[in-house]
Amino acid sequence: MLSFVARRTAAALGTLLLSSLLVFLAVQALPGDVATQVLGKDATPQAVAQLRGSLGLDRPAWERYADWMRGALHGDFGTSLVSGKAVGGDVAQYLGNSALVAVITILFAVTGSLLLGIVAGLYRDRWPDHLISTVSLVGMSVPEFVVATVLVLCFSVALPWFPAVVLYGPDATVGQLLPAVWLPALALAVVMAAYIVRMARTSVIDVMASEYVTTARLKGLSTWRVVTRHALPSALLPVLHVIALNVAWLLGGVAVVENVFNYPGVGKLMLSSVQNRDLPVIQAIALISAVVYVACNLAADLGAMALNPRLRTRGRT
Structure with missing residues (x-):
């Protein structure tokens, strides 16, 4: 069991390292010059050169990557080119708001x-x-922004039960955001649940047709006992990975939904950062997304090991 956990953890760390490199290279490969984008087209060459120096853009790429990773390991993602504040603090504030939607979803x-x-x-x-x-x-066929729009028409316009948009900023309290959380969470839940339902249905059908379930029925066990004790543990194994992928998808899908509801979350921050070419913020959010994706898959692997005894004993045979 320990070797299984060690292998999965090592693979997760290797994936994170490769993801961080790809994120850095992808951001650096964006067309245009960051200094010119920040200062505007009327900036003098001297001002552009000075800003490039202050941002470290005149240094080799491997040095900038090493410095960025060193800071990221300590929670320092640099300084925002737009707000001039620490990226870590800004992203954490927006990420906390998105986490509220994600947990409910x-x-x-x-x-x-x-x-x-x-x-x-x-x-x-x-x-x-x-x-x-x-x-x-x-639910699988309709995009999340369409679901969000329909929910606004139903529960904000026709039935004014929930606010259509959020009027608070990223520093809003949980109490201020709570009335506006339900529609974004429901929009994401509809799309997310559709895939899990299909996989759970298929898995349950396959398991209920297996030989050991038939044997349990022939022994006279009740349907409830057969389902809960024999079928569900095996049926949940393939579903865990679908759940993990959908939880990781939340960071991507939430960007569209947050924009519809003007919700001050990390998705909205990502869209504004892309528009303003705020590279430190883009890099931080992309790396955090990779961490969430890898963590969800690692949790799914460990959950599968807990449900399947053969995975725990594979290294002993």
Whole structure:
């Protein structure tokens, strides 16, 4: 078991190192000159050269990458070219707001989709399965910004239960943001849950048709016991990775939804940073996204090991 954990952890660290290099190279390969973009086209060559020197753009790329990684390991991502503040503090503030949406989305999407997927699998080819499958296919087909727009029309215009947009800035408290969190979370949950429902349904159908489930039924065990003790642990194994990918997707999908609701989260910060060519902020958010993606996949691997005893004993045979 320890060797399994060690291998997965080493692979995760190697992936993060490669991701950080790709993020740095991709940002550096963006067309145009950062100093000219910041100062404007009317800036003098002397001012542009001075800003390039202060930003370290006149140094070799490998030195800038080493300095950036050294600072990132200590939580220092540099200084924003727009606000002049530390990137780490700004990103942490926006990231905390996005985390509020993400936590609510995960609670609704994961629990709801697992229940719906299990019901659809147990009632295969009957009306609950047809209804759940149809709704999940619609959720997979409709983009998140369309879902967000429909939710605004339904629950902000027709039924004014929730605010359509957020009027607070990134320094808003949880109490101020809480009324406006539900529609973005629901929009993301609809899209996210659709994929998990489909995978959970397929997995439950496959497991319920397996030999060991048939044997458990022949022994006279109740359907509830067969499902909870024998089917679900195996059925959840492939679903864990789908959940991990969808949780990691939240950082990308939330950018569109946050823009629709004017929510002060990390997605909105990313869009504004791209427009303003704020490279330190872009690099920080991209690296944090890679960390979230790798952490979710590592958690899925460890969860699969906990559910599947063969993974825990593979190194002993």
